[in-house]
Amino acid sequence: MLVNIGRESLERGFEDDGTEIEYCPPSGCTQAVAFLRERGGEFAELARDSDPDVRLAAIGGLGLFLDDADLAAAVLRELLAAEQGIAARLRTVETAATLALRLPAASHQMMDWLTGLAADPAQGPVTRLAALVQRARCVPDEIGEDVVPAAVGLLRETVRALPVRPIAPAPSHPAATDTVAPQIVAAFADLDRHTRVYAPTTALLRTFHEALGARLPERTAVLTEQLSSPDPGSRLDAVRMSGELMRTWRGDHTRLLLLVAAQLTTADEEVSAEAAAVLESCHPIAAPAREALAAHIDAQRAAHGPDVWAAPKGHLRSSHQEGVRALARLGDTRAVPSLLAALDSDADAWRAIQVAGHLPQAAEELVPRLGDHLRRVDLSQQWTEMSANAILAALAALGDPAAVPRVVDTLDAAVRHEQHGVTQSALQALGAFGPAGVVALDTIRSLTTATDAHVRPAAVAALWAVGEDLAEVMPLLLGLLDDPITFRISDAADLLGEIGPPASVALPRLRGLLAHDYEWVRVHCAAALWEIGGESEVPAVLEALLQAMIQNPATANHVVACLDRMGPLAAPALPLLREQLALPRRGGRFQSIGHDEELQRMVRTLIARLDPPAPSAPAPRTT
Known part of the structure; x- marks a missing residue:
């Protein structure tokens, strides 16, 4: 508990270089860290305790709170020489990197130690992999071309060295009741599921992925090895990490999507369920997995019957439901039979309802059933x-x-x-x-x-x-523009923009709202100004849109959508659009995969319209 409090206080109260963050209250983060660092020597004593659980709990304190670099380094070397348990050895190597990052006096010797451990054939593959990863964590900008291949090789050795174990059963969760919605129960179950770790090297590999950052080919290579593990728990954690990568970073994830889709056919139903859930959460880019998803749910229906949506085995039911939901979000009608079975049986019908709107082709079958549920x-x-x-x-x-x-x-x-x-x-x-x-x-x-x-x-x-009826609606909209609640102003501006030039009476108020102190209000009002006033409003509209996008990147989807409607008049936005497209991390509203994919598509289309490539010169004629 003390180590966790101290770690959290450090993250909240100090910058990476150890300087105190100004907004952190003196009675909170800084005092907690100061208290623990005054007692840093006690963590050295506890790390040598005879009880292995005490030692494991105390090791992290050496890197976070002990200011005597030589003592900390000596204790860590002593621990690694004596400890046999994987958890303690991993924690020891991690703490060496933490110490190197925190104390300049310890940096050189800890980095040399990690380098030596990674290359020492006398050490086990888990320890060598940990040393390689933690050294990369210390200097991510210095990760060379040889680091990932070395890590993949050590990971392969690690898999052979560790025993293959079945996935431990998850704790059961209470069912929905007459006072608790099933969506709420499922949300808490998902929180528990996402915090569970099944393989001893998972935290280490997460650290490696964080150090690799935007190096997507290298990270995909590591995940490819993780996903080929014979250990189901390692594969389950790798599936989850794959989803995190695809939801966080831009790029072509086709290979990774297919690797995750390949896990649908595994005999380990929990891994299959996790793979289906990841594809569902990544549905805006999951088209390459469409056929694998369809084959998966068809095979389940053939093997377990048309009611497999409500199968009594939890992981089988989850695997089928998530696969159906992923396919439905792709607009594929092969999901319809299972959705109809869910709506007819009322078994987890809420899961089917959430995705039914993606299948307008099946409206004739879905609408009566949805109406009955609503009744x-x-x-x-x-x-x-x-x-x-x-x-x-x-x-x-x-x-x-x-x-x-x-x-x-x-x-x-x-x-x-x-x-x-x-x-x-x-x-x-x-x-x-x-x-x-x-x-x-x-x-x-x-x-x-x-x-x-x-x-x-x-x-x-x-x-x-x-x-x-424009005469009836306009006074109401003008009233909303004067509302102190900002989203009411934005909603009114959106509707005024939809009405277009007939709403010209609102132009003076919309122009005045471009000075509003909330950037979201400015974005919505600027878009409405363009839709109503057209070309005469361009200078003010462009200034408001571009400033808002710089100030708050979350507005990018709305801004770019308006720029797209402006066509050639949006040319001054080209530099900002190119900057947006060059970002490696997902952006847009909520930085969600759906909003970001839409944003990238709109930006590419708009750049192509505003700055088309020059025609190639004709080849010289020959005689």
Whole structure:
């Protein structure tokens, strides 16, 4: 506990070079670290304790808190010579790197020691691999071409040296109840699943991947070796690391996607389930795995029957469900039979509902079932909000007007039970149906004066989508532009931009809002200015958009979408667009894989339009 408190305090209270961060309160981080460093010598004593668990717990304190570099180095050498357990040896080598990074006086001797350990054939492959990785952690900019091949070779030896063990069963989790939504139960189960580690070298390999950073070919080579391990726990951790790499870094991940997809057919159902879950989470780039996913779920249905979605074996059920969800998010109708089985049986139906909106080709089969599920949601219970919202979002995405009566009934019930979140979702769904939702016009109109922060702008948007009465909507939108709640201003600006030139009365207020202190408001208002005012607004719009994108890169998707609509007039943005495309890490809204892939696509398209390659010169004629 003390080591963890100290490590957390160091991360929060000090820069990498040991200087104190100004915002850290003196009574918190800095005092904790000072207290522990005053007692650094005690960690040296505890690291020599006769109890192996005490030694293991204390080793990390040598690197974090002991300021006597020579004493710390001596204890670490002594420990490595005496310890036989893998965990203690890994912790000792890790602590040597921590000491080298923290104390300049220890850096040279610890780095030399790590170099020697990595090359010493008398050491076991686990220790040599640890020394190689930890040295790379100390000087990531100096990782040479020989480091990754050496690490892969040592990893191969390590696999042969360590016993193959079955994956330890995960603890069981409570089921959903009448007061706890199944989505909440699943979220906590996922948190537990993601914090579990199955192989002793996983933390070490995570460190290696962090040191390699944007070197994607090298990291893929390491993961290829990890994924070929005979140990199922090592492969499970490698599948998870593969997902983290693809969700964090840009690049061509086709090879890694196929390697993960190959794990779908493993006999270890937990590994298969994890592979399917990773492909589902990486669905915006998972197209190369489409056929493997389809074959996987078809084979499961053939082997276990059409009800495999609700299989009693947890890992089999999870593997099938995640595979179906990944295929559905790719818009592949081969996922439909399992989704229909889920909706008909009500077994984990919420998982099917979350992805149903990606399959408009199957709307005729999906919409009646989704409507039936929506009818059965009891909106007198607050915990049902998540379920209702998910169904409404799916119906809106499918876009079948046959769903309108059920959505209207849900809107009425949500208003009656003061379920504001469901009211907002129902209004958004009706807006997606457009004039087909006219039967709800009176209810929508009454909600344009609602006091709930989210309901009012959603009602105004639905009023325009359903009624298309500019005279009725404009006063409401102008009122929202004066609202102190920033997202209401942004919502109003978006709708004004959708209306376009007929909303020109809003131009003065939108121009004034370009001086707003919140960059998101400026982005939405600038986009609306362009849509309404056109070319005459370009200088102010460009300045607002580009400044916001520099200030807050999360606005990039919105900014680039507007620049794309501006066409050649967006040419001054070219340098910033090229900078954006050159970034190795994923960006855009929430830095999510979906938003980032969309951002990259838009930026490439826009650059090609604004700066097309020069035509090649014709070849000289010969006689």
